[in-house]
Amino acid sequence: MRYPSAPALALLALLALPSCFTGKKNQGERLYVQHCSGCHGEQGEGLGQLIPPLAGSDYLAQHPSQLACIVRYGLKGPIVVNGVAYNQLMLGVQDTTTHQHLSPAQVTNLLNFIEGHWGNHPGPAGVRTIAGTEAELRACTDR
């Protein structure tokens, strides 16, 4: 697949702009509550040793460039988070019962919310941008 051209990117950025001027404030938090909190908990606390926490998660800090792909396509197989082994299938957002496809802008807002709360920190690239998320999503490996 070809990379989107610069004009296409500009168009996407423009399309994303209205979200700054309408009632889309705190979109990341609202998306978290809608799509993630059922399993990961209202405060990112996780569920026992079934569902890993997002709060203070070393996994988030160590895999910043994979998070957009995990949100969209889910995660399968064993992982270790804060020293605890987990092995539960995670569905990508669009595969859950909501079947909602999150745009790069929405994924960006969602991850900025998660990385900005509960003792987490933005990755080395700083606060996420839509362009950065798009680049991450293009690099997702087949799952």
Place this chain on the structure above:
Amino acid sequence: MFLKFLPLAGLLALAGCGTSTPANDTGIADVHMDSEEATSATLPYLGAEGKKPVPDFSLPDQDGKMVSTKTLAGKVYITNFFFATCPGICPKMQSEVLKVYKQYGQDPNVAFLSFTIDPEHDTQPVLADYARRLGVAAPNSTWRFLRTPDRPTAYKLASNYLAAAQTDLKAPGGIAHSGALALVDDQGYLRGTYDGLNPEQVALLLRQLPVLLNEVNSRKATAAR
């Protein structure tokens, strides 16, 4: 007959994602409303065929011990249907049941039953591991994870407890099921049903459980006299 409520599973699952599903979309809203009124009095007897106890069952739990309607006699119990690899509604549902367990898990008159609907995968060691991961694996824990012999039996059992479950390859994990919780009294009668994905419904269960326990205690006191 409850399979006709299957589209409900999706709706219920939606509710778990933070959007609120109006109660009258569940098809059992009238029951819930009756139950709501009943918090100050006694809980209603549920079931389409009138006052009738749930059919007998006898199944092995995560420790290999048999749990049956006989071993449960005299106890109030709460049921749900799940499978260990369920990536959809189960974590949310179990975290809601965990709230009830945290308050009533030490009460010897209350039992928690989670029936697997994927017994091929969910063998006894898998169920034991699941209980451990959920943090409820203490010896003699009152939360029992029961292995049904096969899926059809599990689906039938689910309908006995007003939950819906059936194979659906399009559903997450290959099984479509509802997050319904059932409350059963000491004599085996269904006395409440709640959407286990809806925190408000679970709060209602937490208000109704002591009402039922009071009734059971007074029944036992009368019998002892």
